[in-house]
Amino acid sequence: MAVPLSWYMLLSLAVFSIGVFGFLSRRNIIIMLMSIELMLNGVNINLIALSHYIQDLRGQILAFFVIAVAAAEAAIGLAIVIAMFRNRATAHVDEIKEMQG
Amino acid sequence: MANMELQWYHVLIPFLPLTGFIINILLGREVTRYKAHWFAVSSVFGSWLCALATLQDVLAGKIIDADLYTWIISGTFKVGVGFLIDPLTAVMLIVVTTCATLIHIYAIGYMHGDTGYYRFFAYLNLFTFCMLMLVMGNNFLQLYFGWEGVGLCSYFLIGYYFNKKSAADAGKKAFIVNRFGDFGFGIGVFMVFLTFGTLHYADVFANVNSIAGKTVDFLGFNVDLPTLIALLLFCGAVGKSAQIPLHVWLPDAMEGPTPVSALIHAATMVTAGVFLVARCNPIFNLSEIAMNTVAIIGALTMFFAATIAITQNDIKRIIAFSTCSHLGYMFLACGVGAYAAGIFHLYTHAFFKALLFLAAGSVIHAVHTNNIQFMGGLKKYMPITYAVFVIAGLSAGGFPGLSGFFSKDEIIWSAYASHSSVGKFVWILALAGAFFTPFYTFRLIFRTFFGEYRGGLAAEEAATHAHSSSHSSSHDSHSSGHDPHGHGSSSHGSGHDSHGGHGPHESPYIMTVPLMFLAIGAVAAGWVGIPPLLGGGNHFAHFLQPVVGHPEFHATHAEEWGVMILSTTIALIGLGLSAFMYLRKTDLPERISKQFSLLYKILYNKYYVDEFYNLTIVQPTLKLANKILVGFTDAKIIEGIVNGVPNLIGIFSQKLRRLQTGIAHHYAIFMAAGAVFIVALIILLS
Amino acid sequence: MVSIGFFIYFAFAIVVLSLLVVTRKNPVHSVLWMLLLFFHIAGLYLFLNAEFMAAIQVIVYAGGILVLFLFVVLLMNLREELSIGKYTTFGPTGFTFALGLFVAVSMSLSSFIAAPPGKYSIDLIKQETHIKALGKLLYTEFIYPFEVASLILLVAMIGAIVLAKRRLKS
Numbered sequence: 001m002a003v004p005l006s007w008y009m010l011l012s013l014a015v016f017s018i019g020v021f022g023f024l025s026r027r028n029i030i031i032m033l034m035s036i037e038l039m040l041n042g043v044n045i046n047l048i049a050l051s052h053y054i055q056d057l058r059g060q061i062l063a064f065f066v067i068a069v070a071a072a073e074a075a076i077g078l079a080i081v082i083a084m085f086r087n088r089a090t091a092h093v094d095e096i097k098e099m100q101g
Numbered sequence: 102m103a104n105m106e107l108q109w110y111h112v113l114i115p116f117l118p119l120t121g122f123i124i125n126i127l128l129g130r131e132v133t134r135y136k137a138h139w140f141a142v143s144s145v146f147g148s149w150l151c152a153l154a155t156l157q158d159v160l161a162g163k164i165i166d167a168d169l170y171t172w173i174i175s176g177t178f179k180v181g182v183g184f185l186i187d188p189l190t191a192v193m194l195i196v197v198t199t200c201a202t203l204i205h206i207y208a209i210g211y212m213h214g215d216t217g218y219y220r221f222f223a224y225l226n227l228f229t230f231c232m233l234m235l236v237m238g239n240n241f242l243q244l245y246f247g248w249e250g251v252g253l254c255s256y257f258l259i260g261y262y263f264n265k266k267s268a269a270d271a272g273k274k275a276f277i278v279n280r281f282g283d284f285g286f287g288i289g290v291f292m293v294f295l296t297f298g299t300l301h302y303a304d305v306f307a308n309v310n311s312i313a314g315k316t317v318d319f320l321g322f323n324v325d326l327p328t329l330i331a332l333l334l335f336c337g338a339v340g341k342s343a344q345i346p347l348h349v350w351l352p353d354a355m356e357g358p359t360p361v362s363a364l365i366h367a368a369t370m371v372t373a374g375v376f377l378v379a380r381c382n383p384i385f386n387l388s389e390i391a392m393n394t395v396a397i398i399g400a401l402t403m404f405f406a407a408t409i410a411i412t413q414n415d416i417k418r419i420i421a422f423s424t425c426s427h428l429g430y431m432f433l434a435c436g437v438g439a440y441a442a443g444i445f446h447l448y449t450h451a452f453f454k455a456l457l458f459l460a461a462g463s464v465i466h467a468v469h470t471n472n473i474q475f476m477g478g479l480k481k482y483m484p485i486t487y488a489v490f491v492i493a494g495l496s497a498g499g500f501p502g503l504s505g506f507f508s509k510d511e512i513i514w515s516a517y518a519s520h521s522s523v524g525k526f527v528w529i530l531a532l533a534g535a536f537f538t539p540f541y542t543f544r545l546i547f548r549t550f551f552g553e554y555r556g557g558l559a560a561e562e563a564a565t566h567a568h569s570s571s572h573s574s575s576h577d578s579h580s581s582g583h584d585p586h587g588h589g590s591s592s593h594g595s596g597h598d599s600h601g602g603h604g605p606h607e608s609p610y611i612m613t614v615p616l617m618f619l620a621i622g623a624v625a626a627g628w629v630g631i632p633p634l635l636g637g638g639n640h641f642a643h644f645l646q647p648v649v650g651h652p653e654f655h656a657t658h659a660e661e662w663g664v665m666i667l668s669t670t671i672a673l674i675g676l677g678l679s680a681f682m683y684l685r686k687t688d689l690p691e692r693i694s695k696q697f698s699l700l701y702k703i704l705y706n707k708y709y710v711d712e713f714y715n716l717t718i719v720q721p722t723l724k725l726a727n728k729i730l731v732g733f734t735d736a737k738i739i740e741g742i743v744n745g746v747p748n749l750i751g752i753f754s755q756k757l758r759r760l761q762t763g764i765a766h767h768y769a770i771f772m773a774a775g776a777v778f779i780v781a782l783i784i785l786l787s
Numbered sequence: 788m789v790s791i792g793f794f795i796y797f798a799f800a801i802v803v804l805s806l807l808v809v810t811r812k813n814p815v816h817s818v819l820w821m822l823l824l825f826f827h828i829a830g831l832y833l834f835l836n837a838e839f840m841a842a843i844q845v846i847v848y849a850g851g852i853l854v855l856f857l858f859v860v861l862l863m864n865l866r867e868e869l870s871i872g873k874y875t876t877f878g879p880t881g882f883t884f885a886l887g888l889f890v891a892v893s894m895s896l897s898s899f900i901a902a903p904p905g906k907y908s909i910d911l912i913k914q915e916t917h918i919k920a921l922g923k924l925l926y927t928e929f930i931y932p933f934e935v936a937s938l939i940l941l942v943a944m945i946g947a948i949v950l951a952k953r954r955l956k957s
Binding site for chain 1: 790791794798802805806808809810811814817821824825828831832834835837839840844847848851852856859862874875877878880882886888889893896897899902903905906907908909912920921925929932936942944946947948951953
Binding site: 023 | 761762763766770773
């Protein structure tokens with residue numbers, strides 16, 4: 001008996017939601033970035049599962065691009081973290097209020 | 102007529118000058134600077150060579166009508182950038198590129214050392230490009246593009262000395278006056294599209310007979326469709342070619358540098374109107390009213406401009422009025438159906454009028470004033486300029502054997518022999534014009550080159566000071582405005598320094614050599630159109646016949662001889678009278694002007710047309726603008742909106758800025774809330 | 788049955804590891820849990836006949852991105868992190884919204900309609916091998932996005948250097 005598609009979708013949703021939770025609640029910016037990676041991975045699971053079940057490789061291609069963009073995003077994000085840490089000596093997002101209107 | 106594919110050299114004709122323009126306008130300030138003429142002249146020269154190759158194709162009986170690029174597609178509306186090269190275009194190409202090349206070369210000397218050197222050549226190149234696009238276009242929209250393009254360049258170049266108020270004003274005047282004409286022209290193009298559903302010449306002219314006799318509702322009036330279209334198109338021609346009542350801009354346009362006057366305001370741009378009428382001849386032929394309007398406006402302009410030219414003192418203005426007058430001749434010819442004669446005159450006129458202007462520029466270059474009252478006796482200082490000036494003057498005056506003679510005679514004969522109901526009327530005016538043209542041209546020559554040298558700029562400045570308090574009838578505000586070039590070039594490196602007591606000098610070779618080439622044109626250009634009566638074949642008219650047709654004349658050879666002898670005699674009388682008044686009895690002009698002081702004043706003030714327009718159009722517009730636009734619309738509505746909107750935004754943003762807490766989590770939560778909301782909405786709605 | 792068993796194990800591990808990642812106080816621990824998590828996700832991909840994606844997951848994520856994270860964490864030397872609360876004041880709100888999202892989307896799962904199957908059946912992929920099929924698609928139909936992705940990576944690289952570089956005192 002094969003695993004139903006909806007199980008995979010539920011799993012991907014769970015990973016994504018955990019990512020959302022982490023992003024919304026943690027104060028450490030590195031953990032927030034990791035939460036973003038979690039969300040992207042949740043999406044990737046969904047894409048690849050669908051690609052398998054619909055028998056169309058384009059889902060995997062999309063996942064491939066997601067990984068590429070995630071790598072770029074991580075590099076830039078962490079560079080920003082370093083620049084910010086150098087200026088403010090903190091990694092806590094709630095201490096940064098420069099953008100206040 | 103065989104059709105032919107578009108060749109590379111056809112395409113290069115307009116785009117070479119465009120390249121020159123782009124190079125000079127982008128790199129001129131930093132790189133090309135005083136070497137700007139290398140690109141400018143070589144590009145125009147290249148397009149001249151291409152034009153010669155094209156002429157050869159056309160002479161071999163080929164016609165090219167090809168689209169280069171589709172510009173706009175919108176429903177049934179489709180226009181491309183395309184070229185139509187037929188005999189008419191070929192003639193225009195030769196005229197434009199030849200004059201442009203020689204004048205570009207001349208400008209190297211004339212503009213030498215000017216701070217805007219590269220700018221000048223860039224605009225001149227751009228002008229050449231636009232003019233070539235105008236004459237080569239195969240549809241009305243491209244014609245309109247070129248039309249507006251040359252107008253824009255004309256504005257740039259009239260106002261070239263933009264820190265001089267009179268020049269800047271003259272540029273604006275030219276632009277605004279042209280707008281009146283172009284408005285009509287634009288509507289005319291719309292009408293063409295509405296009527297024919299296409300803007301391509303070939304399609305329009307092929308179906309032109311289908312609109313004959315149709316009427317259309319225009320502003321509540323039931324008017325004849327061909328008449329309406331023809332008159333609207335002619336509106337543009339009136340503006341661009343400085344015909345009554347929109348002629349007022351051309352004399353003021355003389356504020357531009359002299360090469361500009363020669364190229365744009367004599368040889369090429371102002372003749373675009375004639376080209377338009379000739380190009381649209383199938384439409385004009387359908388409407389007798391339109392044809393008569395063209396003929397009468399041409400004749401009147403020719404006559405009035407010629408009479409004004411008699412009294413003017415500014416050397417360039419005299420030639421400008423002469424241009425007006427000759428353009429009138431061309432329209433007159435088109436109006437009586439002799440399009441070939443009109444185009445023939447356009448072609449010869451380009452040479453002798455460009456020559457007159459450039460020679461005048463050479464004179465101005467030497468004496469630094471535009472006022473002929475302070476010239477005189479230049480014959481011995483500037484022999485080359487003198488010689489070419491006389492050649493140009495004879496050609497313009499219609500002296501037998503020269504270019505101007507053949508074309509002018511052709512026009513006068515066409516006016517006499519045509520079936521046009523106004524033919525005889527315009528013929529009389531044309532004869533009068535034949536008298537005035539040599540008269541004022543030689544008045545100019547005698548005043549400039551004969552007698553004693555009357556001091557140039559220094560004398561004029563002294564006179565201006567002396568007269569400044571008293572009433573000065575010999576000076577209006579325009580004629581004292583000499584070419585600013587005179588001031589800027591006092592120490593430029595042409596090797597000639599005309600200051601310091603001794604008399605003026607001949608211009609450098611870079612200026613006189615183009616004059617000589619143009620002089621050859623002024624003499625010989627007309628020989629391609631010698632009428633059969635004098636043993637020629639009138640090849641020119643036969644060449645153009647496929648495009649503009651040939652008017653049918655019913656007149657005997659005796660009549661033709663009679664008309665020719667009559668017009669020549671009249672021209673010679675004009676020349677003789679001029680010689681008598683300005684060489685022999687030099688006090689006679691003064692006495693005549695005293696005797697007929699009213700007439701003299703009217704002529705001197707150009708029939709008060711400028712004043713009339715000022716009173717009826719400019720002042721009311723200004724008043725209206727001040728009262729309504731400035732006082733109410735601007736102060737209350739526009740200012741109210743302009744100030745009110747920011748205030749409103751300020752109030753709102755003061756409230757809204759509280760949303761911008763600067764805390765990243767707030768934004769993140771808003772995003773998540775939005776996502777949840779959208780998903781919930783999808784579930785609830787599905 | 789075996790496959791379901793395996794799936795249940797992997798799914799359970801992934802969820803638990805994800806939770807561990809977002810709830811650890813020490814970022815170093817988070818990163819290490821995440822490493823384990825990515826291996827499990829790669830294992831899941833193998834079930835889905837996506838060997839290449841599994842390999843990429845291990846190489847790029849575990850080998851590249853996580854090492855980057857680890858470096859930054861070590862570089863910043865966050866000692867005080869351990870002494871103060873790990874959640875912001877929005878912790879409960881965040882939890883609510885994440886839960887809300889989970890519930891809302893899982894409710895909509897039942898209305899999912901799969902698209903008609905494409906031509907890349909498991910047999911075809913097995914016959915052609917996964918990497919070849921993927922590569923063919925990537926270098927023909929998706930060549931432009933592929934090139935754009937390379938450009939994005941280049942921009943990211945330059946951007947990261949510019950941002951992280953210490954400003955030179957002028």
